[in-house]
Amino acid sequence: MTEIGKINILDVVRETENGLYLNGENLGEILMPQKFVTPEVRESQKAEVFVYTDSEDRLVATTETPLAMVGDFVFLKVIAVSRYGAFLDWGLPKDLLVPFSEQVHEMEEGKRYVVGIYLDEQSNRIAASARLDDFLYDESEGEFETGEAVEMFIANKTELGYKVIINNTHWGLLHYHEVVRPLKRGEKLAGFIKHIREDGKIDLALHLKGRDKTDEAVDIIMKVLRREGGFLAVTDKSPAARIDELFGLSKSMYKKAVGSLFKRKMITIADDGIHLVEDSADQAS
Numbered sequence: 001m002t003e004i005g006k007i008n009i010l011d012v013v014r015e016t017e018n019g020l021y022l023n024g025e026n027l028g029e030i031l032m033p034q035k036f037v038t039p040e041v042r043e044s045q046k047a048e049v050f051v052y053t054d055s056e057d058r059l060v061a062t063t064e065t066p067l068a069m070v071g072d073f074v075f076l077k078v079i080a081v082s083r084y085g086a087f088l089d090w091g092l093p094k095d096l097l098v099p100f101s102e103q104v105h106e107m108e109e110g111k112r113y114v115v116g117i118y119l120d121e122q123s124n125r126i127a128a129s130a131r132l133d134d135f136l137y138d139e140s141e142g143e144f145e146t147g148e149a150v151e152m153f154i155a156n157k158t159e160l161g162y163k164v165i166i167n168n169t170h171w172g173l174l175h176y177h178e179v180v181r182p183l184k185r186g187e188k189l190a191g192f193i194k195h196i197r198e199d200g201k202i203d204l205a206l207h208l209k210g211r212d213k214t215d216e217a218v219d220i221i222m223k224v225l226r227r228e229g230g231f232l233a234v235t236d237k238s239p240a241a242r243i244d245e246l247f248g249l250s251k252s253m254y255k256k257a258v259g260s261l262f263k264r265k266m267i268t269i270a271d272d273g274i275h276l277v278e279d280s281a282d283q284a285s
Contacts, residue, residue: 075186
């Protein structure tokens with residue numbers, strides 16, 4: 001399926017003096033202007049293009065790549081303000097509009113803002129919005145795990161740290177003590193999920209620290225499980241003394257480790273105890 005606001009690889013249908021017409025599948029034929037046509041495209045009869053609408057709302061294909069695409073967040077400069085809204089430079093001849101309805105505060109020419117890029121499905125126009133909360137989740141509901149590698153986009157600063165967009169889907173917080181240098185709005189970094197709080201809010205880190213106690217407890221439980229043939233008659237109702245006897249762990253640490261193993265699908269939990277999942281013996285903890 002061809003997507004507006006994304007890079008697509010499309011087949012050439014025919015050539016005219018205006019350029020090549022490409023098979024836009026669900027979108028019909030799309031013009032690739034003559035200035036973008038190369039001998040390689042003619043030979044292969046395929047074109048890798050970005051699809052968007054021109055100033056007359058016609059679908060066009062270009063080999064130019066914008067600074068961001070639909071679904072992305074980006075830090076862009078306002079180059080003009082009109083009665084329609086603010087226009088941002090996003091690397092294409094047609095500037096990107098932020099309608100007044102999508103501005104938190106009235107945008108000013110020459111200033112830069114963090115915006116999300118979206119597709120108005122009624123008009124097929126690509127636009128931008130500074131109302132970031134409309135596009136992002138505040139809490140994780142099982143989408144992330146502690147220690148998971150993620151992409152981070154620095155959106156703002158708070159009293160506690162940097163407000164970060166995670167994987168273009170969620171808000172997170174990178175505390176100031178986690179960084180060794182000041183970070184800038186619009187900066188992109190690789191990082192990790194440090195902690196998911198009880199309310200689902202996400203704390204981030206630039207680097208993972210050494211293995212924590214839960215990881216060590218996971219290793220201990222797995223060793224005992226393998227030694228006992230893949231089954232242990234231990235549940236969360238078992239006495240703390242029994243858990244300490246088997247694993248040398250506190251009951252709370254045992255529960256955390258079992259929860260981690262269950263999330264990784266390395267064990268199943270039944271009324272009679274915990275069972276090792278087949279082939280999990282080779283999985284890393």
